[in-house]
Amino acid sequence: MTISRWRRLLRHLAWPSWRVRRALDAAVLDAIAASIAAGERRHEGELRFVIEGGLPLAELLAGTSPRARAAALFARLGVWDTERNTGVLVYVGLADRAVEIVADRGVAAAVGAARWAGICAAMQASFARADWRGGAEVGLGAIHDALAEVAPARPGNPNELPDRPVLL
Numbered sequence: 001m002t003i004s005r006w007r008r009l010l011r012h013l014a015w016p017s018w019r020v021r022r023a024l025d026a027a028v029l030d031a032i033a034a035s036i037a038a039g040e041r042r043h044e045g046e047l048r049f050v051i052e053g054g055l056p057l058a059e060l061l062a063g064t065s066p067r068a069r070a071a072a073l074f075a076r077l078g079v080w081d082t083e084r085n086t087g088v089l090v091y092v093g094l095a096d097r098a099v100e101i102v103a104d105r106g107v108a109a110a111v112g113a114a115r116w117a118g119i120c121a122a123m124q125a126s127f128a129r130a131d132w133r134g135g136a137e138v139g140l141g142a143i144h145d146a147l148a149e150v151a152p153a154r155p156g157n158p159n160e161l162p163d164r165p166v167l168l
Contacts, residue, residue, distance in 0.1 A: 005063075008096070012060050015053030015095040020167055023094070024051060028133045029165050035137060036163040039144030044151040045086045045107060046161040047143065048079050049136070052168040054095040066091065066098035074102040082106075082160045086151050088143060092127065099123045099139070110150035119143060 036047050050073050055064060064072075070091035074080060079087035085106030092099050099120040103111065119142045126135025 009060060012054030012095040017053055017168065020051060020053040020094060023130070024132050024165075024167070028136070029167075031133050032136045032140070032165045033163045035140045035144075037159070039140060039147075040159060040163070041153060041157070042144055043086075043147035043153050044084050044157060045088055045143075045147035046079070046082045046159070047088050047090065047140070047163075048077050048161055049090045049092075049140075049165040050077070050168065051092045051165055052094065055093075066093045066096045066100050069093065070100035070102045077161075077166065079161065080104055083158075084151065086147070087161065088147070090123075090139065090143070092123070094127075097124065097128065099127070101143070107147060107150055111146045115146055119146075 032049055036049060040047065050070075052069070054060070055069060059069065070089060070093075073091060074087070074089040077089065079089045079102070081087070082104065085104040087104040088107065089102045090099070091102070101116045101120055103116065108116075119139050122142065123135045123139035126132075126138060
């Protein structure tokens with residue numbers, strides 16, 4: 001195992017689930033859920049927000065990247081299963097200091113990779129300062145703005161996915 005793989009292993013072991021729950025208290029999680037609920041009224045997109053400390057050991061030893069983990073969670077959480085294919089998963093990997101956005105085909109190309117990457121970078125900058133609430137609010141606001149442009153809400157816009165963040 002290389003030095004960089006050892007470092008990554010140690011970083012992931014240092015982020016057990018209890019540490020995630022301590023870093024992101026109930027007030028932050030409530031604010032994220034409220035932002036998702038309010039923003040989804042502006043567009044047809046459906047957001048899931050996932051926060052993970054360290055990867056499960058099998059994933060870590062397999063060398064799973066944050067992007068691959070986000071894609072797997074997109075599928076496992078059923079974010080792809082929305083009526084208009086407008087699901088968006090925001091994945092925050094604390095141990096890797098990574099933010100990934102995986103969007104369904106109904107909105108992915110319309111928003112564009114560069115815009116998604118910019119949103120991830122803004123969130124990462126806030127999270128690097130341990131500004132969890134501010135980073136989430138900036139990112140979610142930008143995502144809601146993008147989705148409102150490409151998939152504005154129509155009458156009878158259902159809430160197809162839970163708004164509460166998922167902590168792993």
